[in-house]
Amino acid sequence: MPIPLVQIVYNTIMQNKETHIYQTLIHVFTVPAIMFTMISCQTSAKSSTPVPDETMPSLAETAVPAIEATVMPPTAAITPPALPANFQTTLLNPLDTPHTYIQDTCQYLKSKWNPSNAKPGTVIMIIMMKGIYRGPVEESGGIDAGDLVQILDELERQGFEAINTEQLLAFMERNLYIPPRSVVIIQDGNRKYENFTKHLGGYWEKLGWPVVNGWVSQPNTLESLWLENIALEQEGFVDHQPQGVMFGTLLSDDSSKAVITRELQGSIDAFAQRFAKNPIAFIWPGGGFGQRPVEAARQLKYQLGFTSNSRGPIMYNWVPLADKTDPARPVFIPEGKIGDPLMTLPRYWPSEALMAIDKVRNIGNQATAYAEANKETEIAYYNIVCASTYGQLPTP
Secondary structure, eight states, X not given: OOOOHHXXXXXXXXXXXXXXXXXXXXXXHHHHHHXXXXXXXXXHHHHHSOOOOTTSOOTTTSOOOOOOOOOOOOOOOOOOOOOOOOOOOTTSOTTOEEEOOOOOHHHHHHHHXXXXXXXXXXXXXXXXXXXXXSSSOOSTTOEEHHHHHHHHHHHHHTTOEEOOXXXXXXXXXXXXXXXXXXXXXXXXXXXXXHHHHHHTHHHHHHHOOOEEEEEOOOTTOOHHHHHHHHHHHHHTSEEEEEOXXXXXXXXXXXXXXXXXXXXXXXHHHHHHHHTOSOOOEEEOGGXXXXXXXXXXXXXXXXXXXEOSOOOOOBBTTBEEEOSSOBTTBTTSOOOGGGOOGGGSBOOBOHHHHHHHHHHHHHHHHHHHHHHHHTHHHHHHHIIIIIHHHHOOOOOO
């Protein structure tokens, strides 16, 4: 049978009478016993005479001290990292500097790093040409048929693919996917069916490469020429975009409002009637443009514009333009001061296109490397500044 705890304590006390432990144990057990006896007596006395004290407040009337809320110190704000500078390259003319056009940094970063979109460093080469000749080239901007084949073959060899203006616009505005090395081939002026099929048709059939045509909606255009080009448009081979209404019209800030309206609105009306489409790009006739023509084009819902200035390739939110006149190239109108890069896109002349292909490819490679080097910083900035409003970046 187990020995009770009280018995164990008693034995311990008796065995240590002469020690300090004895005195301590007596104190430990005696004092509580006395206190317990006094409390019991008081309780018994109160229970036997339950007379309420009218002077004491009841429990409900007793004020309960307010409990102060614990105030946690505010969480320290996370400082976003500084964004890198805009990509630069020494492969451009020093006066042709990259200009951006997207004001919303968060939207730009979200589109840039969306894995479904075009990868950073995707580059576009825009090539202009006029007539294609077998023999002597008869006009500035014209090209020998053999030289054209050489340019197109080199583009294919270096991994370029041709796109149309709708693809170009989607990329430039939202960074939607296009091939990492893309080319827009633009031939100015009204051309016959054979012009396209003979010189460019093979690339359309073999590679699916479209060509953009700067069409002039001249009122006295032959009906047969209209019908030929309508067929090319419907096939998807030729993407017609306006180059005005009257041949030889150069638009500038000195042009009257009537002339600007005739060239811009007149093109829209003719395209709606003949090509059954709303044009999205305007190819500035003769390379002439200005602040007023650009603003008028925007009001009429044009979204792209092509100059004859050869500045370099373009990328998402990256267009090389000049802010002042270059004495070495006085015919190039400075576009930077207009402040609308998408309406003043540069084009390579056919005489320089072949030599520029390798440079364009290298600029794209440089831009890709620069973007990857700064990817972690830009994503960290987005997560701190943008994610709560724009949502998390999509994952692969």
